[in-house]
Amino acid sequence: MFEHPLFMIFLTLSVFIISEKIFVHFNKNSLLNPVLITIILIIAIMSIFDISYEQYKEGTQIFNYLIAPAIVALAVPVYQNLKKVRSSLSLVLSATLISGIGIFVSALFLGTLFGLPDAMVEALSTKSITLPIALEIAALTDGSFPLVVIGVFSTGLPGVIVVPMLLKLLKVKDEALQGLVLGITAHAFGIARALAISPLAAAFASIGMVIMGCFAVVAVPIILKLGGF
Structure with a gap:
């Protein structure tokens, strides 16, 4: 039963729905982010029932095919709030570029300061970029794909917990x-x-991620080269 793809799909969706309800029930507490809770619960279930990563990966392969349509769907809130986005575009662009430089340079500085291997420092430079773009940058700079994946995920998950708390x-x-x-x-x-x-927040989050990714494709290889990596 555990090997059947339908079971894996049902398990993943059920756990996420439960996690979402927990998140809403506790007034959207950042510490109870549904993605984080889902990951923890899925890992716990896999450990209890001795489900291997390979079994789970094969059973949920369909979700990989849905990533592209999901990304395209992000254009909907942007379109719905296009007037607001246009009026703020110059400020958004400036803020994103300044933030990007700060994120990339600080990652390299901290990595070097703590004596991390070059491969880890390079991976840290792409930690705040969406995974598909981060992997493309890793390919351009001969970076480590596994380290890049770890860097992106270890930034994204804590980010959705810490950032809302700081904003509040x-x-x-x-x-x-x-x-x-x-x-x-x-x-x-x-x-x-x-x-x-809100849809407005999603629109600006999408714009921020896209601009950050486009900027990173150009800036990160240059920064790494200037830094001697």
Whole structure:
């Protein structure tokens, strides 16, 4: 039964729906992010019932084919809020570029400061970029794909927990700004969190992620080269 693809699909969807209900029930507490809770519960279930990663991967292969349509669907909230996006585009562009430089340079600086291997430092430079673009940059710079994946995920998940808490602490109530910060810092995870705020937040999160990715494709290889990596 555990090997059947339908079981894996049903398991994943059921756990996510339960996680989403927990998230909403506790007033959308950042510590109970549905993606994080889903990952924890799935890992626990796989351990209890001795389900291998290969079995789970094969059974949920269909979700990989849905990634592209899901990304295209992100254009919907952008289109719905196109007027607001256009009026703020110059500010969004400036904020994203400045943030991007700060993120990339600080990652390299901290990696070097703590004496991390070059491969890990390179992977850290792409930690705040959505995975498909990060992998393309890794291919251009001969980076390690596994390390890049770990870097992206280890940034995205904590990002959707920490960023909302910081925004609340700083009393940032502007939904567009909340979405932009989530998109820049936590890429696709940030967009998923922004969707829980509003379509406007999701629109700005999408724009932030896209601009950040486009900027990174040009900037990261140059920064790595200047840094001697």
